[in-house]
Amino acid sequence: MIRIVTLGEFPPDVLDHVQRRLHAAYGMGCELQGEAKLPKSALDQALGGYDGAKLIDQIDDDTELYGDDKLLYLTTAPISAPLGPMGKGPTDGFAQQGAGKCVVSSALLGGKNQLSLEAGLAKRAAHYVGHLWDLHHCYDPRCAMHPGWAPGFLQYPEVALCLFCREKSEKKIKLGQG
Ligand SMILES: [Zn+2]
Numbered sequence: 604m605i606r607i608v609t610l611g612e613f614p615p616d617v618l619d620h621v622q623r624r625l626h627a628a629y630g631m632g633c634e635l636q637g638e639a640k641l642p643k644s645a646l647d648q649a650l651g652g653y654d655g656a657k658l659i660d661q662i663d664d665d666t667e668l669y670g671d672d673k674l675l676y677l678t679t680a681p682i683s684a685p686l687g688p689m690g691k692g693p694t695d696g697f698a699q700q701g702a703g704k705c706v707v708s709s710a711l712l713g714g715k716n717q718l719s720l721e722a723g724l725a726k727r728a729a730h731y732v733g734h735l736w737d738l739h740h741c742y743d744p745r746c747a748m749h750p751g752w753a754p755g756f757l758q759y760p761e762v763a764l765c766l767f768c769r770e771k772s773e774k775k776i777k778l779g780q781g
């Protein structure tokens with residue numbers, strides 16, 4: 604089961620759309636779990652946003668994860684990554700690769716040269732949930748595992764997984780349930 608916890612206000616139809624798209628992409632139930640508070644302690648002034656790893660660690664919520672449950676936090680606040688060799692890192696979310704929790708931000712969606720809030724949030728959610736099943740970045744621009752900072756991500760607003768990523772996620776999900 605994919606459980607969603609919101610850290611801010613989202614229109615119900617947008618959340619509904621995200622749930623449907625995740626269900627379609629991974630063939631797994633997706634439930635709205637509730638709300639939690641954004642941990643202010645994870646705000647990194649130097650980065651100009653929330654440190655995704657810290658945010659997940661410091662969040663105060665009582666959602667229990669069972670078995671292969673995955674937890675997706677949704678926030679409107681920007682997520683920032685430390686400066687890497689390529690400059691500023693991705694700012695749309697953070698996932699514990701191959702583990703249980705991720706956070707996705709709606710920052711910048713609906714703006715200039717961006718996907719709509721609905722389409723963009725669903726695609727970012729599918730991307731970071733994919734990392735939880737240990738999927739890596741994908742060269743196929745139509746695939747949700749194509750990196751969010753690459754132009755191809757914006758060209759294909761539909762949530763889809765390429766055959767390779769789909770098969771890998773299906774294997775991981777089976778393993779987790781078996
Ligand atoms: Zn990624």
Ligand SMILES: [Zn+2]
Nearest residue numbers: 741746765768
């Ligand atoms: Zn792929």
